[in-house]
Amino acid sequence: MARSKARETKGDEEEPRRVSTLELHGDLAFQRREWQAQRVGQALLALVVALGIVGVFGEGLLGPVRAISPDGVLSVTYDRFARRGARTRLRIDLAAPAEGPHSVRISRGYVEAVEVRQITPAPGEVALTPEGTELVFELEGAGAVELDIWPSRAGRLDCDLVLDDRVRVSLWQWVWF
Amino acid sequence: MEPVVRAAAVYVLVLLVVRISGKRTLAEITTFDLVLLLLIGEATQQALLGDDFSVTNAAIVIATLTGLDLAFSRLKQHSRRAEQVLDGVPLLIVxxxxxxxxxxxxxxxxxxxxxxxxxEKHGLQRLEQVKYAVLEVSGGISIVPIDAPTGS
Known part of the structure; x- marks a missing residue:
């Protein structure tokens, strides 16, 4: 009985000896490699979930990041990571500018790589320039503009925002396929 | 071009996830597994089609998925290694x-x-009556009873 128990709980590192009557196209060496690959794959799946929670694929615990101009007048809040075809938001804060019309120019490369579906508040004027798209707003004191954006290209997107042709903020986003 | 890339990417992704999750995962589908499958299908639908719901796009996606499946089947027919990688190998467990x-x-x-x-398969009552049990690549368990004819 003890012998039987010992035999039952023993590891099976060696191949069973009596498989001669069973025509089995097994491959234990391959199977062991497959188990290793599965463990690596399962770890990767867990990593994907963890990275998703953290926000590496957008909208996570890390939250949006902010880029501020050296004088603090222009700041942009945005998602460092976004997904192609999924909404992301760009918030442009203008700190206490003088009253009157103010222009915000978004670099051409960025505008070509995304689809801007909504701008809140709506700009009074939109102008296309060789450098990019210029949005003109009537602001009284400080204000914020929000752009709802759907990236249409994957990869790194660089964006320059220029306020009134003098204050510049540069940022980059990574867009997943 | 894009629907083909989308379909191929989703095909490979699903293949990898199924292979990673092991032989037994979808071998016996419980009610929850069925619901889980439906949820996975729902999640992949958008990735497959994007925002193009035309019949043409659906046709391209279906043709790509079916074509890949046929190509892999042919590959498995001609290469034992490919068959092992794509399907796994049967494993003696008893x-x-x-x-x-x-x-x-x-x-x-x-x-x-x-x-x-x-x-279920042989009406056996004890493990000692099992000569061989094989975990097949499908995830099912094949049983050879101890008194089964050995053939020649």
Whole structure:
């Protein structure tokens, strides 16, 4: 009985000896490699979930990041990571500018790589320039503009925002396929 | 071009996830597994089609998925290594009534699973009556009873 128990709980590192009557196209060496690959794959799946929670694929615990101009007048809040075809938001804060019309120019490369579906508040004027798209707003004191954006290209997107042709903020986003 | 890339990417992704999750994962579908499959299908639908719901796009996606499946089938026919990589290999888990515990543990199979298959397929009552149990690439368990003819 003890012998039987010992035999039952023993590891099976060696191949069973009596498989001669069973025509089995097994491959234990391959199977062991497959188990290793599965463990690596399962770890990767867990990593994907963890990275998703953290926000590496957008909208996570890390939250949006902010880029501020050296004088603090222009700041942009945005998602460092976004997904192609999924909404992301760009918030442009203008700190206490003088009253009157103010222009915000978004670099051409960025505008070509995304689809801007909504701008809140709506700009009074939109102008296309060789450098990019210029949005003109009537602001009284400080204000914020929000752009709802759907990236249409994957990869790194660089964006320059220029306020009134003098204050510049540069940022980059990574867009997943 | 894009629908083909989308469909191929989703095909490979699903193939990888299924292979990673092991042989037994979808072998016996419980009610929850069925719901889970529907949820996975729902999640992949958008990735497959994007925002193009035209019949043409659907046709391209279906043709790509079916074409890939046929291509992999042909590949498996001609290459044993490809068959092993894509489908896995059958695994002996009971040898003359002796459960091969390490293998069963790796595959998430226990003696109850083997006995369930033994009862269902051959009306066997004890593990000692099982000559061989093989975990097939489909995730099912094949049973060879101890008194089965050995052939020649």
């Amino acid at each position: 040898d003359h009534g002796r459960p091969l515990k390490d293998r069963m543990e790796q595959e998430g199979v226990d003696e109850w699973d083997v006995m369930a298959a033994a009862r």
